[in-house]
Amino acid sequence: MTWNPDSILALTAELKDLLGERGVSTELRARERASADGSYLSPIITEQLPLGLADLVAYPTSAEQIAEVVAAAVRHGVGITPRGKGTGNYGQAIPMQDGLVLDMSRARAITEVGDGFLTAEAGASMAVLEQAANDAGQQILMYPSTANSSLGGFLSGGSGGTGSVANGMNHQGFVTALDVVHAVPDARLVHVDGDEAQPFVHTYGTAGIIARATIRLEPRQDWRAFYASFDDFGQVLSLIRSFAALTPTPRLVSGDLAALSDALPNDAALPAGRASLRGILEVTTIDAATRLVEAAGGRVEAVRDGVMDSMKMSMISYNHPIEWLQKTAPGKYFHIEVGGEALIEQIDAVHAVYDGGMLHIEAQQSGPIGMLAGIYESAEQVYAGFAVLNALGVGVHNPHHWEVDHEVERTRALAQVTDPQSLLNPGKLPLATAAVSA
Ligand SMILES: Cc1cc2nc3c(=O)[nH]c(=O)nc-3n(C[C@H](O)[C@H](O)[C@H](O)COP(=O)(O)OP(=O)(O)OC[C@H]3O[C@@H](n4cnc5c(N)ncnc54)[C@H](O)[C@@H]3O)c2cc1C
Incomplete structure (x- = not known):
């Protein structure tokens, strides 16, 4: 415990008065649940777990109660780690210095x-x-x-x-x-x-x-969940830009190698052994998308209507194919976040940077981004690949750390005013600017 035990006891008592018995927990299971997040996706962080354990968890049910809980924690000099659903990657929501976890999932009006x-x-x-x-x-x-x-x-x-x-x-x-x-x-x-x-x-x-x-x-807008498949990932990549340029703009454009697509939950629209191109497309663009797929030698597997189908497609985008891949072989794979046109133009060289290299690609306003998976050996092996990728013109974001890496100086200057005792999410705001390329 980093904080004064008497302060923890006094804070617990005050929060029980404020939120009621069910609004605060000091039970081990609740504290453990509140001290974990999506960092299991990183073998580098997993090797360092556990990184912290909440002394107590508070569950305010309104915005006003959130403010009252923060005020009480500050008066008792106890660190506060905010928490939503705890799905954030890489330890962002782990209470690195123990203290209070402020679970806001019940304040949801x-x-x-x-x-x-x-x-x-x-x-x-x-x-x-x-x-x-x-x-x-x-x-x-x-x-x-x-x-x-x-x-x-x-x-x-x-x-x-x-x-x-x-x-x-x-x-x-x-x-x-x-x-x-x-x-x-x-x-x-x-x-x-x-x-x-x-x-x-x-x-x-x-x-x-x-x-x-x-x-x-x-x-x-009127969306459809559009699934296409191909013999080869190169055909998928050849369509990422044309899909992103459809008008009206798609809501999502994702592509996977056959090996990543095969790791996703069973779905007739994801046939085994075939690379997958998926998009949440506006209904008037379906014909154009179909023509693009057929001209590239692929086939359309399904076009599904309904909010739930779009949501389901969202839930197999971004980090999810990597998460599913890791489920097929626990402990085997790591991933990093990458971006740039080289993901399309130099895919063989990108895949070759790591043993077992596999790219999941997404279209974004700024250009293609992706999650590059590889077989994990050590942190040194992961970091050694960054320079090779940079030389190929690929931007790399290191997902294996928990420190703020967006506008660090600005955040530090703001926090000096808004958090003069450094009680907010202790351990996450670096003392010196982290060198990160996005
Ligand atoms: C498989 C997988 C896929 C993902 N896909 C995406 C994706 O597509 N896009 C994306 O952006 N992210 C993605 N993430 C990361 C994460 O799931 C999302 O960013 C998610 O929205 C975080 O919400 P949460 O409620 O789980 O936040 P938490 O994990 O609870 O918190 C995230 C961070 O915000 C802080 N925090 C929480 N609530 C507050 C608050 N009210 N005030 C201040 N600070 C707060 C926490 O301390 C922590 O640092 C993915 C993660 C996984 C594991």
Whole structure:
């Protein structure tokens, strides 16, 4: 335990008064559950687990209660690790210095759905927000492949997903306003709009807890889940740009080698031994997409209508093919995040960087990105590949660490004001700028 045991006891008692007996837990199972996240995807981090264990877990049920919990923790001098659904990769939500885990998954009210915007509490799930937007004839600009994860967690730890082909990343204007909580003894909800809200996005809660957020909506479109298959991954790659350029822009364009597609859950639209190209496509582009697939020598396997089918396709995008691959051979594979046109133009050289190299590719507004898997030997072997990839023109993001690597200087400057005692998500904001290329 990093924090004064008497302070933990006093905080537990105060939070029970505030939230009731069911609003706080010091039971080991609850503390362990609240101290784990998606870091099992990284063999490098897995070797270092456990990295921390919550002393207590609080479950506020409203944005206002989130502020009251933060205020109490600050008054008792106890570190606070914010948490949504705990699906974030790489230890972002692990309480590295123990202390309080602030689980916000029960604070999930949708307070307003307006024309072009939606306001909800941090714990609301992205899938539920999409449903609420759909009910109002709209859609959210983007949601991650972990569609059941929380709004606060996606804004704080995530970056993009379904919708990013047209709308970019979640720190590029997706958020229009936030109610944040600073780590001060009289903490309350602080409303920030527009540009003032952006510095709180993708910073793991180190500069403030997001208690409520307003995100942009756009008019609802008529989507289809489109599945095609090919003899060869090269045919898939040859279509990534043309699919991304369909008008209206697709919501998602994903491609997999046969070996990765075979690791996905059984589906007649993912035939064994064939490379897969999938897209959430606007209905009027289906004919054009079909022509592109046939001209490239592939075949269309399915075109499915309905929100659930689109959501299902989202849930096998981004990191999910890697997660499924790892299930087929536990402990065997690692992955890194890569980006750039070289993923299409130099795929053989990219695959050759690591033993067993396999690329899962996604189209994004900024160009193709991907998850490159390989057979794991050691951290040194993983890092040695970065320079080789850079030389090929491939940008690399290292997913095997838990420190904030977006706008670090800006976040540090903000946190000096909003978290003067460094109590927010301790251990995540690096003291010196991390060298990371995206
Ligand atoms: C298989 C797999 C696929 C994934 N696919 C995607 C993807 O497509 N796109 C993507 O962007 N991410 C993806 N992720 C990462 C992650 O699932 C998402 O970013 C998700 O939206 C995180 O939400 P969460 O509720 O689980 O957050 P958590 O894991 O609980 O938290 C994430 C981070 O935010 C902090 N935090 C949580 N809530 C708040 C809050 N209210 N205020 C301040 N800080 C907070 C936490 O401390 C942590 O640092 C994937 C992960 C896995 C394992």
